[in-house]
Amino acid sequence: MSDDRLFSAFPIKGHTLRNRIGVAPMTRTSSLRDSVPREDVLEFLVRRAENGAAVVYTEAIVTDYESAQGYPRQARLVTQRQIDAWKPVVAAIKEAGAVAIMQMFHCGRMAWEEVNPAGRVIAPSALTPRDDNPLTGRPYPRPDAMSLFDIEHVVDGFVQTARGAVAAGFDGIEIHGAHGYLISQFLSTYTNHREDHYGGPLDQRFRFAREIIRAVHDVVPNDRLLAFRISDWGVADMDVSLCGSADEWRGLMGLLDAEPLDVLSVSTYDHALPAWDSGKTMAALTREVTDKPLFICGGIHDRASADGALADADVVLSGKSMLLNPNLVEDLRTGRPLPAYASEDANAAYGEEPLP
Ligand SMILES: Cc1cc2nc3c(=O)[nH]c(=O)nc-3n(C[C@H](O)[C@H](O)[C@H](O)COP(=O)(O)O)c2cc1C
Numbered sequence: 001m002s003d004d005r006l007f008s009a010f011p012i013k014g015h016t017l018r019n020r021i022g023v024a025p026m027t028r029t030s031s032l033r034d035s036v037p038r039e040d041v042l043e044f045l046v047r048r049a050e051n052g053a054a055v056v057y058t059e060a061i062v063t064d065y066e067s068a069q070g071y072p073r074q075a076r077l078v079t080q081r082q083i084d085a086w087k088p089v090v091a092a093i094k095e096a097g098a099v100a101i102m103q104m105f106h107c108g109r110m111a112w113e114e115v116n117p118a119g120r121v122i123a124p125s126a127l128t129p130r131d132d133n134p135l136t137g138r139p140y141p142r143p144d145a146m147s148l149f150d151i152e153h154v155v156d157g158f159v160q161t162a163r164g165a166v167a168a169g170f171d172g173i174e175i176h177g178a179h180g181y182l183i184s185q186f187l188s189t190y191t192n193h194r195e196d197h198y199g200g201p202l203d204q205r206f207r208f209a210r211e212i213i214r215a216v217h218d219v220v221p222n223d224r225l226l227a228f229r230i231s232d233w234g235v236a237d238m239d240v241s242l243c244g245s246a247d248e249w250r251g252l253m254g255l256l257d258a259e260p261l262d263v264l265s266v267s268t269y270d271h272a273l274p275a276w277d278s279g280k281t282m283a284a285l286t287r288e289v290t291d292k293p294l295f296i297c298g299g300i301h302d303r304a305s306a307d308g309a310l311a312d313a314d315v316v317l318s319g320k321s322m323l324l325n326p327n328l329v330e331d332l333r334t335g336r337p338l339p340a341y342a343s344e345d346a347n348a349a350y351g352e353e354p355l356p
Contacts, residue, residue, distance in 0.1 A: 006306055007333060010054075010314055012293050013262050014223055015099050015171055020310060021329050022055030023048045024267075024297050024317040025103040025174070025229070027071055029350050035062075035076035036085040040354035046089060047356075048322060049098035052329030055295075055315065056098045058086075060105040060176050061165075064157030066118040070107025070181070071135065077102065077164035086168040094171065101172035101227060102165035106154055108182030109143040109191070110236060112136050122146050122154075124185050124192040124199065124208075129236035140236070151198070151208065154182070155215050162216045172225030175212055178267045180234015180242075183209050187252065188234075188242050202248065206255045217260045227263035227295075228256060232275075232282070246278040250289050257290040264290060265317070268298030271309045283312035302338040320346050326356045 010017040023045070030038035037059065049056050061075045062068040076082055086102075093100040109123035112133060123143035133140050146154070162173045177183040185191040186208040192199050198207050213228065220226055232242045232249065243249040256264055268282050275282045283296045296313035300306050301321045309316045320341040321328050331338055348355060 005310055006303075006316075010293070012225060015225060017054035017099060017315060018097055019052070019054045019329070020315045021053055021306070021332060022295065022315055022317045023053050023057055023322045024319040025057040025060055025176070026319055026323060026349055027059040027074065029071050029073040031073045031075045034079070034081055035074065036082055037075050042085075042089045044355050046092040046096065047326060049093040049096035049100075051326055052333075053098050053322070055317070056093050056100055057174065057317070058100075058102045060103050061161060063104050063106050063161045064154065065116070066153070067111065067116050067120040067122045068106040068154070068157060068182075069116045070105075070110045072115060076161070077104075077168065078160050079164075083164050083168045086165075086170075090169040094169070099171045099225070100169075101174050101225065102161075102168070102170045103174040103176050103229070104158060104161045104165070105176035106157065106182040108185045109140060110181055111143075112138070112141055120144065122150055123182070124194055127191055127193065131236040131238075133236075145194070148196075151211075155208075155211050158212045159215050159219055163219050166220060166224065170224065172227055172263070173216065173220055174227035174229055174263075174265065175209075175216060176229050177209055178229040178231035178265075180236060183212065184231070184234055184242060188240075190237070190240050190242075202251055203255065206252070210255070210259065213259045213261065225262040226260065227265055228259070228261050229265040229267055230256065231267035233269065246276040246280075246285055249275065249282075249285060253286050253289040257292060261292060263293045263295060265295035265297070266313075268296070270299040271296050271313075271316075272299065272305070281312060283309065287312045299340065301340045303332050303335045305340075306332055323349055323355065 007019045028041045030041045090100045111121045113119045121143045126145045294313045295315045297317035300316045
């Protein structure tokens with residue numbers, strides 16, 4: 001690997017990333033009115049593009065008004081007002097030379113009644129996490145097992161939100177299948193006990209993801225990127241893996257590889273850790289199965305970790321370091337010593353104080 005791979009361009013389907021460094025999706029819970037994020041939160045994204053990031057992700061945008069929201073003050077992207085609020089932000093990110101990607105999600109059972117306008121909590125099966133919800137200090141409510149009507153409605157929410165992103169001018173749209181939210185809940189035997197054709201073997205647990213990917217693909221013009229984010233872990237009951245083995249992960253990556261996706265984005269706690277007993281990193285394991293452009297995230301905070309993570313991936317994404325250091329890209333270029341931030345440091349994301 002040449003030393004400047006991190007700063008080499010990377011073409012993806014008609015888009016050129018000017019380097020291999022991106023801003024990971026980060027929820028900011030700042031939308032006080034009409035599900036539009038606070039002005040300084042939008043400006044933060046533009047500033048990261050102006051300071052050299054090649055890819056800028058939005059926070060996870062919720063896909064419907066009934067049950068998709070899992071945190072207070074999340075954003076939506078379906079009304080004209082919401083589209084109009086994002087348009088200049090997307091234009092400014094692009095003007096600064098970065099690729100703008102909208103991430104969208106449905107939280108599934110990771111919600112509570114009051115957080116959604118319709119007060120519904122839904123999931124593949126009526127199972128609650130063991131952990132309490134840290135935001136309410138209470139157990140998560142028992143979700144309704146989704147009916148076939150619910151499934152169709154939720155898929156449509158992803159489609160409508162993708163259309164909103166297309167109208168706002170985003171270069172790419174990402175389906176959030178990671179971190180134990182709804183799509184991940186369908187993929188996992190821990191949370192999906194369904195006895196219909198959305199449960200059972202991996203291929204059937206994947207059906208919900210496949211339906212969303214294909215329905216979204218149908219409304220996303222060919223000049224935009226379609227990405228999918230995946231992880232082996234979830235935000236509740238963190239000790240429970242999505243996949244039980246390296247082989248199961250390979251099987252899931254094979255299913256994703258067969259879909260019309262332009263980017264696979266793998267989210268880890270620490271990109272350098274070996275996956276199961278494979279002796280390989282998650283990125284290396286994934287690379288065995290797919291030639292698709294591969295983004296990797298998790299613990300990438302300085303030049304050495306960025307170079308290391310790029311050994312088996314095409315692009316590195318940073319969450320906490322991008323959040324807290326507006327000059328991260330330049331600091332990586334000069335090889336400046338940089339700290340590895342802790343999760344608590346990221347609480348700054350949810351404050352009212354604008355971030356630099
Ligand atoms: C404040 C904050 C909000 C986050 N929100 C999201 C999100 O909306 N969607 C998502 O896929 N990941 C989200 N993440 C996870 C990050 O994208 C990333 O995977 C994680 O922080 C690990 O990368 P890091 O070690 O570079 O911080 C969030 C992380 C932080 C710190």
